[in-house]
Amino acid sequence: MKQDNLLNIFNNFNNPQILAQFITKKNNDGINKVLSSKFNSYSFKENILIVPMQKHTTNVILSNSAGVFEDCDGVFTTNPKIVCSIKVADCMPIYFAHQNKTVYGIIHAGWRGLINGIIKQTAILLKNSKHNLKNFDIIIGPSIQNCCFEIGIDVADKFPKKYLKLKKNRKYQVNLQKIAFDNLIKVGFLKEAIHITPDCTFCMEDNYWSYRRSRGTTDRMIGLIGYRTFKKN
Numbered sequence: 001m002k003q004d005n006l007l008n009i010f011n012n013f014n015n016p017q018i019l020a021q022f023i024t025k026k027n028n029d030g031i032n033k034v035l036s037s038k039f040n041s042y043s044f045k046e047n048i049l050i051v052p053m054q055k056h057t058t059n060v061i062l063s064n065s066a067g068v069f070e071d072c073d074g075v076f077t078t079n080p081k082i083v084c085s086i087k088v089a090d091c092m093p094i095y096f097a098h099q100n101k102t103v104y105g106i107i108h109a110g111w112r113g114l115i116n117g118i119i120k121q122t123a124i125l126l127k128n129s130k131h132n133l134k135n136f137d138i139i140i141g142p143s144i145q146n147c148c149f150e151i152g153i154d155v156a157d158k159f160p161k162k163y164l165k166l167k168k169n170r171k172y173q174v175n176l177q178k179i180a181f182d183n184l185i186k187v188g189f190l191k192e193a194i195h196i197t198p199d200c201t202f203c204m205e206d207n208y209w210s211y212r213r214s215r216g217t218t219d220r221m222i223g224l225i226g227y228r229t230f231k232k233n
Ligand SMILES: [Zn+2]
Pocket: 144, 145, 146, 147, 148, 149, 200, 201, 202, 203, 204
């Protein structure tokens, strides 16, 4: 598999064991092959997957065994053999990794999940599991950016006004990454621990699928986080 099929974004994690990847449109393996665990070439230590059946909910789970989980949009584990996955095409994949303990996960945050509080639910899950939010590094992966995410007044009404910018076409521009960033800080994560990938899935057609650009494609990218086969230098 060629390297440009994958975006390796683990360099922003302080935990040297962590591998965080984003499988792009250029990947020829297909989503089913990846999710059927045939991905040794992805350099994960093991290939035991957690796959959430995403429904734009705010449900986030912590599981130390693999499997398919109904009705959830975020998955965490403390088992280094597990790789957490989510599927996205415009929505934000948000990766979390503890800096020195084995706790990591990934959530799917579209505008619905964001407004309904998936970030708050993530914080509650981690705090209930006795983890300090200040020890986590966070990466917001490729997603639709404010250059391309526009909404009508019906949806705009659901957002705090300070995040809306009225455009000439009477639509509103919204910066979802900024909302996620602010929410993460509000619930207790550290500002300096949050990294936002600047890639816009709508603009960068060669690399990414976009639900909005293709008006409802069923193709998705995959976000994966797990332990590496080897420590990075
Ligand atoms: Zn764009």
